[in-house]
Amino acid sequence: MLYCVLLCMNIILTVPCKCFLIWYSPAIQEKRVATVQCLSGTGSLRVGAEFLAKHYHQYFTPDQWEQIRQLMTSKALLPFFDSAYQGFASGNLDADAQSIRMFVADGGECLAAQSYAKNMGLYGERVGALSIVT
Ligand SMILES: Cc1ncc(COP(=O)(O)O)c(C=O)c1O
Secondary structure (H helix, E strand, O other): HHHHHHHHHHHHHHHHHHHHHOOOOOHHHHOOOOOOOOOOHHHHHHHHHHHEEEEHHOOOOOOHHHHHHHHHOOOOOEEEEEEEOOOOOOOOHHOOHHHHHHHHHOOOOOOEHHHHHHHHOOOOOOEEEEEEOO
16 A cells, blocks of 8 residues: 555656656756645645745835836736735835835736735634735
């Protein structure tokens, strides 16, 4: 039984990357692909989003946000904000929303995912919202 599980895990973890890439892809040959089993597509998206949030998250100053906004606008990129703990960064709800408001102020479009699971006195209630601004 253990062997079967190990064999299945091996198949589960090697087939997907060889399916969207190809076995002789340089990325596979050079061992630059890491694959984890996830709970279907939604679970995969969640794990990917957590990876991005953990490794690429950084705080920007308002000036830097303005540069990012101008760059994204010039390249017609659609921003997708991931906002959690609003109010916890600066101690001020409005200040922590400044970047999103900056993008929307000049008619910009965006998506904004918000978690209220750890603020607004809703600790642990898993309250969230997705807003799409057109
Ligand atoms: C930036 C960011 N986005 C999303 C989440 C996930 O929010 P939730 O725990 O409400 O699912 C977190 C959680 O810590 C987070 O820090």
